[in-house]
Amino acid sequence: MGYIKIKKHSTVTAGTSAKFDLVSAENVGDVKLVSNDIVVNYLSGYKVTIDGSSNLVQADVDAVLGAIDKMNGASGAAPLLSLSSGISKTTMAAI
Numbered sequence: 717m718g719y720i721k722i723k724k725h726s727t728v729t730a731g732t733s734a735k736f737d738l739v740s741a742e743n744v745g746d747v748k749l750v751s752n753d754i755v756v757n758y759l760s761g762y763k764v765t766i767d768g769s770s771n772l773v774q775a776d777v778d779a780v781l782g783a784i785d786k787m788n789g790a791s792g793a794a795p796l797l798s799l800s801s802g803i804s805k806t807t808m809a810a811i
Contacts, residue, residue: 767805770801
């Protein structure tokens with residue numbers, strides 16, 4: 717199963733060992749910008765919201781899509797993706 721790694725904001729990682737979050741690259745229905753966050757909707761009926769430490773932009777959506785395209789169905793280590801703003805957290809929820 718392929719995952720993408722998204723770099724966390726430097727102030728978020730202070731004092732923790734987590735320097736990135738993992739987001740699945742499998743069964744993605746769509747990726748879009750919603751209220752300055754990136755939302756990845758999955759065919760399984762779940763979504764992951766990527767919250768930037770400041771506003772994320774369409775170029776960040778394009779970067780996430782490119783990383784998902786590269787890792788979908790691949791194996792091995794995923795490269796670390798840096799967005800225009802480091803992320804503060806990712807959350808999963810039902811659609």
